[in-house]
Amino acid sequence: MRLGLIGFGNIATTLLGLMRQQGLRVEHLSVLTLPGMEDDTRARLDRDFAGAAEGAEVVTDAxxxxxxxxxxxxxxxxxxxxxxxxxxxxxxxxDVVIVSIGALADAELLALVRKAADEGGARLILPAGAVGGIDLLSALGTAGGLTVRYRGVKPPRAWEGTPAAQILDLGTLSEAAVFFTGNARQAATDYPRNANVAATLALAGAGFEATRVELVADPAAPGNVHEYSVDSPLARYSIRIENQPSAGNAKTSVTTVWSVLREIRNRIGPVAI
Known part of the structure; x- marks a missing residue:
């Protein structure tokens, strides 16, 4: 397989590390990076990921x-x-796997990428990321009548650099504090690096406006905790997942990278599951 990566930050480099660990080698790897970062990206590829692909190159545009x-x-x-x-x-x-699913909270962008996929006969793939049960939620969503409630809990440092820092004193927080209550569109727009799960649930299930979201900073959080409940005419279920943060980025659950790895593995292997 010939693989392209848009970005070469924490998620991309962790992904390449996992691929090497699991013995997944691609025929060709192309990395799209910011203009001016080509030499640094090339050097890191050569130094840290030699052998990840039979051939590799760095580009700066689509x-x-x-x-x-x-x-x-x-x-x-x-x-x-x-x-x-x-x-x-x-x-x-x-085909494109989108990790930054929260971007699709922008209704115009969502319509644009859907139109582009239709015109090109390509697939826009939205991985489950840090949360589970998306297959069931998507199945129930087609029947309608869903009520979906999501609660995202992370340690205070994971909310640094977000509007939460203007609401709470994250450095001295001693107990759990709710700082956002609203719908998934608001959450994904206001917290673009922290609320991709809310967007994933919305797209799979009841939609952005109907998916209720609560975001919490908790110094006692065991990691990045995602929990949600679904009430449907067909089924009811609740899920709680305690994810470890990705090394070097407290905002991202490491299972997000494993979810992307699953998409690649399903493309390469003879069985998709």
């Missing part, structure tokens, strides 16, 4: 990425990258 003829592209660079690079890649007929 045109360069598409010239490498990837079979699958993984976006892991944030909301702005989804807007800038995902539509042309889909329009060219290449």
């Amino acid at each position: 045109t360069g990425l598409l010239a490498a003829r990837p079979d699958l592209v993984v976006e892991c660079a944030g909301h702005a990258a989804v807007t800038a690079h995902v539509p042309p890649v889909l329009r060219a007929g290449t």
Whole structure:
């Protein structure tokens, strides 16, 4: 498989490390990075990920990425990258896995990427990321009548640099504090690096407005905790997942990277599960 990566931050480098650990080697790897970062990205690829692919190159735009003829592209660079690079890649007929699912809380962008995928005959793949049960939620969603409530709990340091820091004194917090209550669209828009799970649940189930969200900073949190409940005419269920944060980025659950790895493994292997 020829693999393309949009971004070369914590998620991308962790993903490549896991691929090497699991013995997953691709035919060709292309990495889209910011202009001016080409030399640094190339050096890190050579130093830390030699052997990850039979061939590798670094590009700075979607045109360069598409010239490498990837079979699958993984976006892991944030909301702005989804807007800038995902539509042309889909329009060219290449499937894309989007990690920054919260970007799709923008209704215009969601319509744009869907149209691009349709025009290119490509698939926009939304991985489960840090949460489970998405297969069941998506199945129940087609029947309608859903009530979905999500609660995201993370240690205070995971909320640094977000609007939560203007509401709470994160450095001295001694007990759990709710700082956001609203719908999934508001959560994904206001907390773009922390609320991708809320967007995933919304897209799979009841929609952005109907998915209720509560965000919490808790110094006693065992990690990044995602819990949600679903009430449907067909079934009821609740899920609680205690995720460990990704090394080097407290905002991201490490299971998010494993979820992307699953998408790649399902492409490479003879069985998809």
